[in-house]
Amino acid sequence: MVGLQWGDEAKGKLVDLLADHHDVVVRYQGGANAGHTIVANGVTYKLSLVPTGVIRPEVTCVVGNGVVIDPEALWREIDTLSRQNIALDGRLWISDRAHLILPWHLEEERLTEGTAAATALEAIGTTRRGIGPCYRDKAGRAFALRMADLVDDPQRFRALLARIVPHKNRLLQTFLDDFTPFDAEEIAHRYLQHAERLRPFLTDTVEWLHQARQQGRRLLFEGAQGAMLDVDHGSYPYVTGSNAACGLASGSGVPAQTVRRWIGVVKAYSTRVGGGPFPTELTNELGQRIREVGREYGTVTGRPRRCGWFDAVMVRRAARIVGVNELAVMLLDVLSGLPSVNVAVAYEDDSGRRLTAPPANPDRLAACRPIYQTLPGWTEDLTGVRSWSDLPQAARGYVEFLAEAIDVPVTFVSVGPDRLQTIYKDTDQTR
Template structure:
């Protein structure tokens, strides 16, 4: 059963898009199982830059079928816009994009309620992307959601909207008229209907046939709705288990899990960040490190690598192998810090405290390693890495007790070292 999940092990933005694009050349099917257009991947291939929010990054490999599972929340306008942008770059979707009828759709009131909620929270705001993802997932749990299967049936869509919209209007600062939604969304439905297929049935069949299937995660484990830095989290399960559920298959269908980590740590939005750089602590610059969100354009907060949080993420997803990205960002540092534990109230912690109030009070325990101060962007094989790079990688492997089998040292496909084939 050649199946592999790719999941982020930090707060998202680990470089999953590049890794999925790289491995898609070996895969036959790529499946997205959770999140929405709050996710953002940037992939550079053949000198071109591609941006993904809902469509699996595997679409760049012409022979790959891409599936959007029932655990994804879909903003139809955003999906169509993304498809158009990719079609303008000569990417074909014919016979290659499948959408689950079980997926919920994001509606205008979800975005409005998202923005309204953030404003009302003021200084306590989560720092969401404002795309309506949380309210859409909330509606699913409250049984007020509208799914793709409803959306592509005009009469069912209108009927459900007539029932739900008055409830939403009670909470909106300005009411929405039903015609405002119907007029636009009817057109969206007509355009997307040809891509809606019994994805879960087909996927189960392809797994039995032994097809090479890649499950593409969105966001990162530290944003998981249950096990992340709650409440500063996303609204879906970002682990391999959540990915299987969102794709409509059993957890045993995922044979191996590749966890993606940066050589340091970043976070967008609010929430605890134990290893965040203090002002003047390092020469690393968000601009040169390209640390701006694909979805929001917001500058990411930066910090040292945190083995406490990454080990937590590895446990959550049953990770079997690691991919380390953005090694080149550390190229010019004379010394590099690695967080190996926390001090809290006189005690050492090797796992993160569940309460963010405690996580905000921890003092990181660091060990320091020598930098390599060498350009790594032209390296082709492991033996060419400077000695201190290999020592850094070996130390992370030792602390995390898992093998680093992919190393990325630049945004382009070719700036990657891979220990083995994954299919």
């Protein structure tokens, strides 16, 4: 299950629903910058690193090797879930090959996001959780550490820190006037405390997942962020540090060809946070209305999201990259009350050419003007609708137009945050 926009597509709700029919939920990329909000039986759960299936007592959750982990953030989340009476013993497994976010990663992100001299680009608008710098060190190899380094041998972990920290201190002191050098022993002491807390949850998740498959257990893979934030295929460089579109195999160790259903999740409109081009953005009262009605504020950061019309150009591209064979349209209820709704079906660039795919150059993309198809709106409140046939004709027509524009059938329609506020367009197929 993969988001096909810039993240925040309400994937968490769908994972929670699908978990009824699966034994294991797997997170395979991203870090603590991703957030899922789940409302179940009137209780709100805010999740970041732990897969959404955790609130189902019969479901086992796996954090794969492709995720980058801040041990302190992970422990806080585990502790919060425990206080919400969510038992995790034997139900949560974390890859011993997942890479560690360390204190200097947050400072490096403060450098690249906060100082104009550090980058030729405007700020990307990250959540400043150290995600990108951690992935950068992972690719660079020289300064990267993994969960196994943390838990296997405390003395070796101290020795690795003693080698890495001086290099990081020199780098950061060069560019940040207010930087306080890190102390390797202090970091070791703090992180090794988390190692003892997290040790019971660590395992070789690749072996665990393959054994689970051999036992016939049903696996659900939960994507984080959105396909248009993919480091290779998204609106680069305003993207995340991982493969949000196509990282399943590398981030979990399970071959992609073994996955039967690929569900793409979209909002009925578009949102994104941070910097970067957004062709259908509404910077007027209508955009603010969508933000308020849709409660478009970040789960992790509380940042207001930029809002706009549905962009079929972006979503069609993402659906092809991921290879989805089903669509879930979320937050359809937010568009109720509008006299008409727009869908971007193409772009016009600054030379007047019609484009049906997003250009690679971010400046060219920012200069594109959306070509809209206008459809009739609906006035009815959708939050109480529970069947496809009971939706207003205009709402059904809008969903069907999205499916045609993306060339993927819609199987789920969401009309509110609660589990029950979900319409199964084809009951036989989706259940």
